[in-house]
Amino acid sequence: MLKHEKIWLTVSSVMIIGFMIATGIQTFAFGMGPPSETERVDPQKVDEHEVFSEPGVYEVGENKYEVVMTLEIFSFNPGDIEIPAGSEVTFKMTSKDVTHGFQIAGTNVNAMVMPGYIQTITQTFDEPGEYLILCNEYCGSGHQLMATTITVV
Numbered sequence: 001m002l003k004h005e006k007i008w009l010t011v012s013s014v015m016i017i018g019f020m021i022a023t024g025i026q027t028f029a030f031g032m033g034p035p036s037e038t039e040r041v042d043p044q045k046v047d048e049h050e051v052f053s054e055p056g057v058y059e060v061g062e063n064k065y066e067v068v069m070t071l072e073i074f075s076f077n078p079g080d081i082e083i084p085a086g087s088e089v090t091f092k093m094t095s096k097d098v099t100h101g102f103q104i105a106g107t108n109v110n111a112m113v114m115p116g117y118i119q120t121i122t123q124t125f126d127e128p129g130e131y132l133i134l135c136n137e138y139c140g141s142g143h144q145l146m147a148t149t150i151t152v153v
């Protein structure tokens with residue numbers, strides 16, 4: 001084997017092992033792995049579901065809120081949410097029809113909401129203001145109209 005071949009073999013082996021270790025640390029130590037054992041919900045029976053039958057904003061602790069939200073063409077329910085500044089908000093969402101997106105402009109919140117699955121995402125809102133919520137998955141002819149707001153007061 002040529003010297004250069006040995007060098008490149010060593011370099012690429014080290015890189016592969018390095019990437020595997022980095023991925024392993026992210027997944028197991030930081031819990032950043034892909035979701036598994038996700039909660040399911042029958043998309044035909046969302047209205048009868050114990051949680052999703054009553055979408056709304058619920059205060060679950062001091063400065064803690066849970067927003068139970070259903071998405072359908074072309075709306076977010078509830079929409080026009082208002083919460084106090086400094087609140088930690090957990091969004092629990094599902095879709096009643098097709099795949100929608102849930103993006104809060106100006107934050108890192110950006111999730112896919114699929115029928116049959118429960119999507120949970122938590123965000124703390126420290127800065128007062130109006131935040132735009134957008135659907136960023138094409139969901140039909142009214143997709144561009146699918147938006148609402150969160151007002152932090």
Ligand code: CUA
Nearest residue numbers: 100135137139
């Ligand atoms: Cu919902 Cu696009």
